[in-house]
Amino acid sequence: MSSDTSDQSRRFCMLSWDQVHRLNSILREAIPIHGRGNFPTLSVQPRQIVQVVRARLEERGVSVRDVRLNGSAASHVLYQDTGMGYKDLDLIFGVSLKDDQAFRLVKDVVMDCLLDFLPAGVSKERISPLTLKEAYVQKLVKVCNDTDRWSLISLSNNTGKNVELKFVDSLRRQFEFSVDSFQIGLDSLLLFDHCSETAMSESFHPTVIGESVYGDFEGAMGHLCQRIIATHSPEEIRGGGLLKYCHLLAQGFRPICKTEMKALQRYMCSRFFIDFSDICEQQRKLEAYLQNHFAGMEHKRYECLMTLHQVVNESTVCLMGHERRQTLSLISMLALQVLAEQNAIPTVTNVTCFYQPAPYVRDINFSNYYIAHVQPQPPLVHYSNSHHTWLHCN
Numbered sequence: 191m192s193s194d195t196s197d198q199s200r201r202f203c204m205l206s207w208d209q210v211h212r213l214n215s216i217l218r219e220a221i222p223i224h225g226r227g228n229f230p231t232l233s234v235q236p237r238q239i240v241q242v243v244r245a246r247l248e249e250r251g252v253s254v255r256d257v258r259l260n261g262s263a264a265s266h267v268l269y270q271d272t273g274m275g276y277k278d279l280d281l282i283f284g285v286s287l288k289d290d291q292a293f294r295l296v297k298d299v300v301m302d303c304l305l306d307f308l309p310a311g312v313s314k315e316r317i318s319p320l321t322l323k324e325a326y327v328q329k330l331v332k333v334c335n336d337t338d339r340w341s342l343i344s345l346s347n348n349t350g351k352n353v354e355l356k357f358v359d360s361l362r363r364q365f366e367f368s369v370d371s372f373q374i375g376l377d378s379l380l381l382f383d384h385c386s387e388t389a390m391s392e393s394f395h396p397t398v399i400g401e402s403v404y405g406d407f408e409g410a411m412g413h414l415c416q417r418i419i420a421t422h423s424p425e426e427i428r429g430g431g432l433l434k435y436c437h438l439l440a441q442g443f444r445p446i447c448k449t450e451m452k453a454l455q456r457y458m459c460s461r462f463f464i465d466f467s468d469i470c471e472q473q474r475k476l477e478a479y480l481q482n483h484f485a486g487m488e489h490k491r492y493e494c495l496m497t498l499h500q501v502v503n504e505s506t507v508c509l510m511g512h513e514r515r516q517t518l519s520l521i522s523m524l525a526l527q528v529l530a531e532q533n534a535i536p537t538v539t540n541v542t543c544f545y546q547p548a549p550y551v552r553d554i555n556f557s558n559y560y561i562a563h564v565q566p567q568p569p570l571v572h573y574s575n576s577h578h579t580w581l582h583c584n
Contacts (some may be wrong), residue, residue, distance in 0.1 A: 201406070203399070203411075205374070207395060210379070210396070212266070217235065217237040217380075219236070220234065221234060223326055223345045223347060226324065226326075229326065230312065232307045232308065234307050243299060243303050243355065244257060247299055254284060255284030257282065257283055257376045258284075258375055258376060259279075259374045260281070260356070260364075260372075260374075261276070261278060261280035262370065264372040264374045264400070275486075276351075277350055277482065277483055277485065278354045279351065279352070279354065281353070283355065283357045286359055287340070287359040288359070296343075297323075297341070298319060300343050302319075304322045305317060327346065328346040328352050330344070338360060340357060340359060341356070342357075349485045350481065350485035363428075365403050367421045367431075368421060371404035372403075373403060374399075374401075375401070378396040381396070382395070382396040419445045419446060420446040424454045427458060428461060430462075430475070430479070432458040432461070433475070433476070435454075435455070435458055436497040437483060441490070455504070456507060459506045460508045463506070463509060463517075469520060472517060472520060492532075495521055495528065499518060502517060502521065
């Protein structure tokens with residue numbers, strides 16, 4: 191066996207019966223797709239979505255190479271004891287996207303499928319694809335360049351468990367860290383489901399293959415079981431990888447090598463500020479991440495934000511001083527909002543509050559501070575604002 195073949199074989203592993211059973215349960219679990227406004231909630235099993243979308247694509251002349259489960263759901267299938275569960279249900283369809291027409295065709299097919307999933311009794315004649323997109327699509331992404339050709343259609347779920355349909359022709363970077371590098375082929379399981387009249391059991395079930403696009407399945411599984419953060423080519427990780435890294439730290443994962451991770455943190459911080467250079471973009475990204483990744487674990491939001499604050503404070507080398515302070519202030523503000531939502535702000539003496547002075551305040555010596563006398567407590571967080579029109583009251 192050549193070294194290339196050996197390296198390739200290390201990427202794959204056959205799933206055990208327990209893993210296959212867990213996968214089958216996820217594919218059969220009805221997931222609500224929530225509509226906006228007066229549109230009804232759709233209750234659809236992932237296996238139904240895959241089967242209908244695949245059939246419609248092939249009817250329209252689009253060949254589907256394979257369908258895979260990706261991301262946190264795949265990690266949960268392989269090892270459910272991480273304590274993280276899974277959020278989005280990521281389904282990857284391998285297709286050819288050679289031109290804009292192919293991208294439009296994929297979107298049209300998904301909208302047609304949503305129309306079919308509407309409950310009986312709903313009048314469908316006047317519902318356009320644009321209306322369906324506005325009602326049920328959380329996110330629509332198209333990427334088309336020299337190295338990446340893919341499209342993402344994310345279907346809405348109010349609890350953050352979105353169904354993400356990704357149509358991939360080519361994708362250079364398919365993971366951020368080894369623990370989220372797993373993909374599980376669904377074709378054999380869906381074929382068994384379609385053809386077999388005998389129920390699945392430990393002694394009679396299809397062969398299902400998992401892959402780690404990190405390159406080493408056994409090594410990635412070891413990282414997942416031992417809660418270790420590892421990666422390679424960190425310069426290729428997009429800006430959102432910084433948030434995923436801090437999320438993992440808040441969940442109790444630890445870097446495989448602290449020295450290497452210091453360099454990784456600098457890469458990730460730099461890329462975050464390249465991808466989200468404006469403070470408003472940063473706020474939108476942070477708020478969306480908190481909304482989509484902590485359903486059922488709201489108590490972890492504060493810890494994740496304070497971990498992010500520490501990482502940005504220690505590892506940011508690409509910003510001017512005021513930009514860095516502005517971002518740190520934004521993170522602190524969001525952390526305080528999280529505590530306020532949970533009614534968890536304790537009595538403290540080292541929190542700086544800000545108020546906007548009234549228009550009639552013109553005298554720079556004007557002082558109308560209120561000093562609250564409180565019992566000493568450990569400092570919680572320090573929030574400072576770079577806008578000179580704000581006055582502080584300790």
